[in-house]
Amino acid sequence: LxxxxxxxxxxxxxxxxxxxxxxxxxxxxxxxxxxxxxxxxxxxxxxxxxxxxxxxxxxxxxxxxxxxxxxxxxxxxxxxxxxxxxxxxxxxxxxxxIPDDGDETDDTDSDEGADDGMGSDDESDSADEDSASGEDETDEGEDTDGSTPGFGVVAALIALLIVGLISRRQHS
CATH class of the missing domain: 2.60.40.10 (Immunoglobulins)
Known part of the structure; x- marks a missing residue:
């Protein structure tokens, strides 16, 4: 049996x-x-x-x-x-x-569009964007998920959120 x-x-x-x-x-x-x-x-x-x-x-x-x-x-x-x-x-x-990275950035889209006209803020935050992209490149390398290395959409949206927050503080 x-x-x-x-x-x-x-x-x-x-x-x-x-x-x-x-x-x-x-x-x-x-x-x-x-x-x-x-x-x-x-x-x-x-x-x-x-x-x-x-x-x-x-x-x-x-x-x-x-x-x-x-x-x-x-x-x-x-x-x-x-x-x-x-x-x-x-x-x-x-x-x-999938991690909820996209939910946080969706709420800030309307704020980011209004803050894009502030050229001086964008220039001062470019260093922050570079450091954020460096962190993303490290993460993408560890995942080896086949995606293209570099500055991702999520990192760009986070950088724009930072620009918007700084701009609001300066205008307050």
């Missing part, structure tokens, strides 16, 4: 993380076989196997298998994740959210 490894108690069922964060998943593995048995337990995200553990159980034994530190870089959106053995599987939902 083939060995049956049953799965139960998938924890958590639903996972929500920000892209780049790591997550953990655990499940209970049980066998009803009357002899020692070994099988691989896999964690798949979408169609990709992201982790595997070899599990050996004594006769009619059970253990908790935990996959820790699963990286979400390069994953976005809502995907099904599955913990599986040769004979059973359990499925949950993984939601990977």
């Amino acid at each position: 083939p060995t049956t490894f049953s799965l139960s108690n998938l924890d958590p069922q639903n996972i929500t993380v920000t892209q780049g964060e790591r997550f953990n998943v655990s499940t209970t593995v049980t066998t009803s076989r009357y002899s020692d048995s070994t099988q691989d337990v896999e964690l798949r995200v979408g169609n990709d196997t992201v982790a595997t553990q070899e599990v050996t159980l004594d006769q009619q034994g059970s253990t908790t298998v935990t996959f820790t530190g699963i990286n979400t870089s390069g994953i976005e959106g809502s995907l099904e994740y599955t913990v599986m053995t040769e004979s059973d599987s359990q499925t949950g939902t993984l939601t990977v959210e």
